[in-house]
Amino acid sequence: MSVSPPRPKGPPLNALRAFEAAARLGSFTAAASELSVTAGAVSQQIKTLESWANARLFERRAQGVVLTVEGRALSVPLTRGFDALAEAGNMLKRFNPKRVLNFATLPSIAQLWLQPRLPALRSALGEISLSVYALETPPDLTRTAFECSLFLREPSGQAGEVVVADDALLPVCAPEVAARLQAPEDLRNEVLLQDESWQEDWDVWAQAVGFETHQNQQSAGYSLYAMALADAVAGYGVLLGHRVLVAAALEAGTLVAPFEQEVDQGRALVLEASDAAPEGLAALLA
Amino acid sequence: MSVSPPRPKGPPLNALRAFEAAARLGSFTAAASELSVTAGAVSQQIKTLESWANARLFERRAQGVVLTVEGRALSVPLTRGFDALAEAGNMLKRFNPKRVLNFATLPSIAQLWLQPRLPALRSALGEISLSVYALETPPDLTRTAFECSLFLREPSGQAGEVVVADDALLPVCAPEVAARLQAPEDLRNEVLLQDESWQEDWDVWAQAVGFETHQNQQSAGYSLYAMALADAVAGYGVLLGHRVLVAAALEAGTLVAPFEQEVDQGRALVLEASDAAPEGLAALLA
DNA sequence: AAGTTAGCTTTAGAAAATCTAAGGGTAGAA
DNA sequence: TTCTACCCTTAGATTTTCTAAAGCTAACTT
Numbered sequence: 001m002s003v004s005p006p007r008p009k010g011p012p013l014n015a016l017r018a019f020e021a022a023a024r025l026g027s028f029t030a031a032a033s034e035l036s037v038t039a040g041a042v043s044q045q046i047k048t049l050e051s052w053a054n055a056r057l058f059e060r061r062a063q064g065v066v067l068t069v070e071g072r073a074l075s076v077p078l079t080r081g082f083d084a085l086a087e088a089g090n091m092l093k094r095f096n097p098k099r100v101l102n103f104a105t106l107p108s109i110a111q112l113w114l115q116p117r118l119p120a121l122r123s124a125l126g127e128i129s130l131s132v133y134a135l136e137t138p139p140d141l142t143r144t145a146f147e148c149s150l151f152l153r154e155p156s157g158q159a160g161e162v163v164v165a166d167d168a169l170l171p172v173c174a175p176e177v178a179a180r181l182q183a184p185e186d187l188r189n190e191v192l193l194q195d196e197s198w199q200e201d202w203d204v205w206a207q208a209v210g211f212e213t214h215q216n217q218q219s220a221g222y223s224l225y226a227m228a229l230a231d232a233v234a235g236y237g238v239l240l241g242h243r244v245l246v247a248a249a250l251e252a253g254t255l256v257a258p259f260e261q262e263v264d265q266g267r268a269l270v271l272e273a274s275d276a277a278p279e280g281l282a283a284l285l286a
Numbered sequence: 287m288s289v290s291p292p293r294p295k296g297p298p299l300n301a302l303r304a305f306e307a308a309a310r311l312g313s314f315t316a317a318a319s320e321l322s323v324t325a326g327a328v329s330q331q332i333k334t335l336e337s338w339a340n341a342r343l344f345e346r347r348a349q350g351v352v353l354t355v356e357g358r359a360l361s362v363p364l365t366r367g368f369d370a371l372a373e374a375g376n377m378l379k380r381f382n383p384k385r386v387l388n389f390a391t392l393p394s395i396a397q398l399w400l401q402p403r404l405p406a407l408r409s410a411l412g413e414i415s416l417s418v419y420a421l422e423t424p425p426d427l428t429r430t431a432f433e434c435s436l437f438l439r440e441p442s443g444q445a446g447e448v449v450v451a452d453d454a455l456l457p458v459c460a461p462e463v464a465a466r467l468q469a470p471e472d473l474r475n476e477v478l479l480q481d482e483s484w485q486e487d488w489d490v491w492a493q494a495v496g497f498e499t500h501q502n503q504q505s506a507g508y509s510l511y512a513m514a515l516a517d518a519v520a521g522y523g524v525l526l527g528h529r530v531l532v533a534a535a536l537e538a539g540t541l542v543a544p545f546e547q548e549v550d551q552g553r554a555l556v557l558e559a560s561d562a563a564p565e566g567l568a569a570l571l572a
Numbered sequence: 573a574a575g576t577t578a579g580c581t582t583t584a585g586a587a588a589a590t591c592t593a594a595g596g597g598t599a600g601a602a
Numbered sequence: 603t604t605c606t607a608c609c610c611t612t613a614g615a616t617t618t619t620c621t622a623a624a625g626c627t628a629a630c631t632t
Binding site for chain 4: 324330331348349
């Protein structure tokens with residue numbers, strides 16, 4: 001009477017996870033980046049799930065995807081389920097005697113703000129080993145394996161969030177460049193430096209102080225903020241600085257602020273810590 | 287500023303599932319059979335998880351495994367999580383326009399009880415396609431992809447359980463064999479037939495009616511109950527019948543019951559249906 | 573005390589699942 | 603129109619997972 005192997009299978013777990021992420025984020029691309037795979041992989045997983053169930057879960061539109069009624073219904077228990085699994089994951093991390101701290105932050109923050117503080121942070125963390133990841137977007141700490149994130153954004157006021165420092169926009173440049181700048185209008189003759197992922201910065205500042213760039217204003221974009229800052233230090237032009245990022249250079253005197261006007265966008269350097277993060281992390285950074 | 291791929295990974299999902307099953311069932315072997323893989327696969331998955339977490343989750347003993355404190359703690363959110371995932375799985379099955387009914391039952395029930403009823407059941411199910419799986423042990427309907435199970439056991443009285451028929455033990459044999467049997471004692475000269483997975487049946491019956499087999503009582507074991515029944519029909523010996531399984535043969539007259547004494551062990555043919563099962567299934571079988 | 577048994581482990585190799593990369597398509601925006 | 607931002611598809615590579623078979627160990631058995 002010995003029978004056993006072939007049993008009907010449930011839906012594939014990884015496909016469920018991909019679907020849940022896509023449903024929660026409303027986009028395959030975003031889900032792919034959360035899961036750190038390509039969008040094609042997510043697309044395939046979701047297709048697998050749809051053909052397993054023989055039902056369409058997303059409507060594909062040219063500008064993105066939209067959940068079907070079935071998809072929306074499905075996402076409810078799934079999100080609940082993966083929340084619980086994430087909780088288990090955190091528990092598991094806490095069991096690990098060799099503790100780790102996975103730190104997610106913007107590349108610019110990593111280089112300009114965090115790096116000088118790293119030695120102190122490392123020694124304060126003791127046995128806990130620290131890994132820093134440069135990300136463009138804050139990860140969802142309840143779904144990813146990051147223990148904390150540090151980003152420039154408007155504080156949402158949620159629990160677990162700590163404002164480490166307030167941010168503001170202010171033009172900065174090398175002292176010799178500052179010497180020829182009396183008023184914002186003088187910027188018309190300078191090269192305006194900016195990070196490409198913060199393209200609006202100069203516009204925001206200009207609008208706030210009532211300064212208009214002319215037609216053929218010279219400017220330069222950088223994919224790394226630190227590179228723009230280096231060019232500013234070298235006297236190549238004027239960088240629209242984020243206070244938290246240029247503070248060190250201002251203090252060191254390699255950069256100066258030629259104008260008084262700071263523009264506060266309401267953003268701040270915000271630290272978020274998951275419950276798998278070491279105790280007292282916020283205190284170490286603030 | 288484009289950075290992305292390498293992100294810290296959470297614990298592997300399939301390893302979590304294997305661990306959850308093992309924790310719930312208290313055995314790697316049992317978990318393996320629920321997941322329909324080999325025990326080695328479960329062992330590997332759990333080892334993966336343990337080395338991911340750098341913590342021991344099970345204590346290995348010679349007679350089996352026992353959860354560690356960490357393992358027990360971990361199993362709580364995991365079970366909650368996989369419950370929710372199973373709920374999602376059921377929902378997904380209901381979305382499928384091509385409905386299926388995966389039916390789990392004992393090999394003997396499948397052959398002797400279900401098979402004669404199959405045509406009627408199939409036509410009553412209409413579009414729903416039926417698959418029958420022969421299993422030794424009732425599967426956990428909340429965790430496997432079975433929609434219903436039909437086993438011989440003591441009714442637990444839980445919701446979703448329906449008693450289809452009461453069971454009882456009674457010796458049965460071919461009419462020509464019955465002719466030479468007046469009292470239980472006469473069985474000493476007959477070959478006692480039994481299914482090997484119900485080895486105790488004859489002992490239970492014998493004890494209940496106060497009959498003792500002698501030293502060199504002849505007997506024969508079968509790994510398939512239907513085979514034992516076929517031998518009984520052929521006049522080879524006396525089978526200790528389960529009423530629900532021999533009823534058809536008794537009615538057809540190919541077997542008769544030589545004695546009055548039936549022994550009721552409190553077991554019954556119990557149908558259990560998950561919420562992914564078609565409505566009114568119990569009515570079709572009762 | 574030796575043999576038996578039940579259950580977990582370990583391996584190598586095989587099979588299956590999953591991913592990436594690259595090329596395509598579509599609709600809204602500029 | 604041309605861009606741009608998304609999603610899709612496919613082939614082939616990669617990684618994960620599985621099986622099968624042999625091994626271990628401690629508790630029973632005899």
